[in-house]
Amino acid sequence: MTPSTTHKHLLSEGIDDFFTGVYNAYRFFIRFFKEVVKPPFHWREVISQCYEVGVKSLVLITLTGFVTGIVFTKQSRPSLEAFGAASWLPSLISIALIRALGPLVTALICAGKVGSSIGAELGSMKVSEQIEAMEVSAINPFKYLVVSRILATTITIPILALYCSFLGLLGAYMNVHEIEKTSFVNFFNTGLASISFIDLYTSLAKSVVFGLTIGMVGCYKGFNASQGTRGVGRAANQAVVLSMFLVFIEEILIVQVGNWISYF
Amino acid sequence: MRAANSKNSIETHNAVISIKGLYKSFGDLDVLKGIDLEVFKGENVVVLGRSGTGKSVLIKIIVGLLRPDAGTVDVFGERADVLMGKQLDALRLRIGFSFQNSALYDSMNIKQNLEFPLKMNFKHLQKAEITNAVEEVLEAVGLKDKMNRMPSDLSGGQKKRIGIARTLILKPEIMLYDEPTSGLDPITCEEINELINEVQEKYNTTSIIITHDLTCAKATGDRVAMMLEGKFLSAGTFDEVFKIQDERVQRFYKYNFTES
Numbered sequence: 185m186t187p188s189t190t191h192k193h194l195l196s197e198g199i200d201d202f203f204t205g206v207y208n209a210y211r212f213f214i215r216f217f218k219e220v221v222k223p224p225f226h227w228r229e230v231i232s233q234c235y236e237v238g239v240k241s242l243v244l245i246t247l248t249g250f251v252t253g254i255v256f257t258k259q260s261r262p263s264l265e266a267f268g269a270a271s272w273l274p275s276l277i278s279i280a281l282i283r284a285l286g287p288l289v290t291a292l293i294c295a296g297k298v299g300s301s302i303g304a305e306l307g308s309m310k311v312s313e314q315i316e317a318m319e320v321s322a323i324n325p326f327k328y329l330v331v332s333r334i335l336a337t338t339i340t341i342p343i344l345a346l347y348c349s350f351l352g353l354l355g356a357y358m359n360v361h362e363i364e365k366t367s368f369v370n371f372f373n374t375g376l377a378s379i380s381f382i383d384l385y386t387s388l389a390k391s392v393v394f395g396l397t398i399g400m401v402g403c404y405k406g407f408n409a410s411q412g413t414r415g416v417g418r419a420a421n422q423a424v425v426l427s428m429f430l431v432f433i434e435e436i437l438i439v440q441v442g443n444w445i446s447y448f
Numbered sequence: 449m450r451a452a453n454s455k456n457s458i459e460t461h462n463a464v465i466s467i468k469g470l471y472k473s474f475g476d477l478d479v480l481k482g483i484d485l486e487v488f489k490g491e492n493v494v495v496l497g498r499s500g501t502g503k504s505v506l507i508k509i510i511v512g513l514l515r516p517d518a519g520t521v522d523v524f525g526e527r528a529d530v531l532m533g534k535q536l537d538a539l540r541l542r543i544g545f546s547f548q549n550s551a552l553y554d555s556m557n558i559k560q561n562l563e564f565p566l567k568m569n570f571k572h573l574q575k576a577e578i579t580n581a582v583e584e585v586l587e588a589v590g591l592k593d594k595m596n597r598m599p600s601d602l603s604g605g606q607k608k609r610i611g612i613a614r615t616l617i618l619k620p621e622i623m624l625y626d627e628p629t630s631g632l633d634p635i636t637c638e639e640i641n642e643l644i645n646e647v648q649e650k651y652n653t654t655s656i657i658i659t660h661d662l663t664c665a666k667a668t669g670d671r672v673a674m675m676l677e678g679k680f681l682s683a684g685t686f687d688e689v690f691k692i693q694d695e696r697v698q699r700f701y702k703y704n705f706t707e708s
Contacts, residue, residue, distance in 0.1 A: 313547045317551035
């Protein structure tokens with residue numbers, strides 16, 4: 185008796201592969217939530233990954249946040265002035281940055297920088313058998329590599345998003361101050377007065393979801409990489425594309441949910 | 449032949465690894481087609497065969513990295529093919545696996561590579577104990593001076609040695625070597641063969657050596673099993689295996705030992 189089986193496709197190869205991929209991603213997602221609450225906890229690795237995600241993205245986030253604030257203010261001013269509503273600039277910019285731009289810009293930067301880095305690192309470890317080497321040493325690579333990285337992105341990206349929003353507001357203030365000589369305190373008081381706790385919570389919740397998504401996608405693609413260096417490149421690339429796509433979808437869904445909550 | 453010089457006695461009544469009716473396929477490709485093998489305590493068994501015949505798959509099944517489609521794998525009397533979780537981890541701590549490409553963690557230096565399995569599995573160990581263990585295994589593989597180097601700074605042979613040292617640090621009872629001499633020059637191959645024998649004698653391990661290098665097989669194996677097309681064609685001492693008048697076996701032999 186030869187117990188080998190011939191694998192036939194239920195639909196077409198592409199459709200079967202798609203649904204298999206979705207199922208595997210679902211299992212990976214569920215496994216994360218099972219492993220994250222189970223000891224041992226590799227806190228040192230989580231902190232080290234937070235440093236990788238946070239500190240090493242800081243320069244890019246600082247620059248992008250600041251420039252976004254300046255550009256957004258410059259572009260919005262003429263339209264508001266046309267309606268005699270230039271005094272609304274601080275409120276408009278605060279709402280836009282804290283509710284949407286800060287979390288979204290941070291997530292997109294991190295999807296590119298962190299997502300690709302995680303995908304490439306884990307992919308390279310996979311194809312060079314380093315992940316198997318952990319397994320045979322009785323170390324759980326999912327727990328050590330995946331859980332720590334997903335936790336790091338989930339913790340760090342919301343902090344980076346707040347930092348990005350603050351830098352954006354700072355850039356906006358500098359632009360407003362250049363023309364209207366508004367004081368720092370006055371600008372921030374006016375701006376933040378239009379922000380409710382719901383806005384802050386939604387913004388933070390959104391960043392947590394974005395962080396989870398970027399970490400999850402990067403790890404999933406890297407952990408399942410195959411076919412040598414080509415597979416590593418593909419894992420890094422797919423990690424960026426898929427996490428950006430999911431971030432946009434989540435942005436729309438969370439804004440909608442936030443609006444419903446505000447309505448009630 | 450190694451057996452003549454071996455200091456360790458082979459306990460032929462005590463099978464450490466017992467494999468029965470093992471089948472494994474990947475998609476439509478049947479890789480293992482009914483493998484039976486017993487490995488006794490203290491012996492080095494060499495599994496010879498062409499590339500892609502399932503030799504590496506066999507040892508990956510033994511250590512639980514792959515699951516067979518059918519058949520049983522008993523290691524120390526436990527069913528390695530069905531073990532899960534902590535039981536599998538406990539078994540893996542008794543088995544050392546030396547990878548074909550060494551699989552050193554390239555983000556860690558050599559010392560960290562060696563410390564890592566100890567730190568992760570034995571959290572109660574003191575720093576001094578871990579350092580002593582690292583120094584001991586580095587001395588055993590003759591690379592104590594490379595402790596602070598990165599894997600990328602080492603040659604292929606040195607990486608293999610460090611890979612072996614990383615498995616030895618957990619004091620395994622079984623060593624599984626996946627192509628230990630592939631891609632190395634003849635002198636380094638000879639050094640690796642000597643190291644395999646030294647490991648067997650010093651740590652009293654039982655080993656399975658996967659290779660297609662007949663010099664390695666002759667130098668390290670107490671017993672040789674010839675694998676062709678997913679099955680063992682013959683098993684015995686090196687000379688017994690290559691006495692068989694099978695064209696494929698003879699071609700294998702002639703390629704390695706043709707007199708010029």
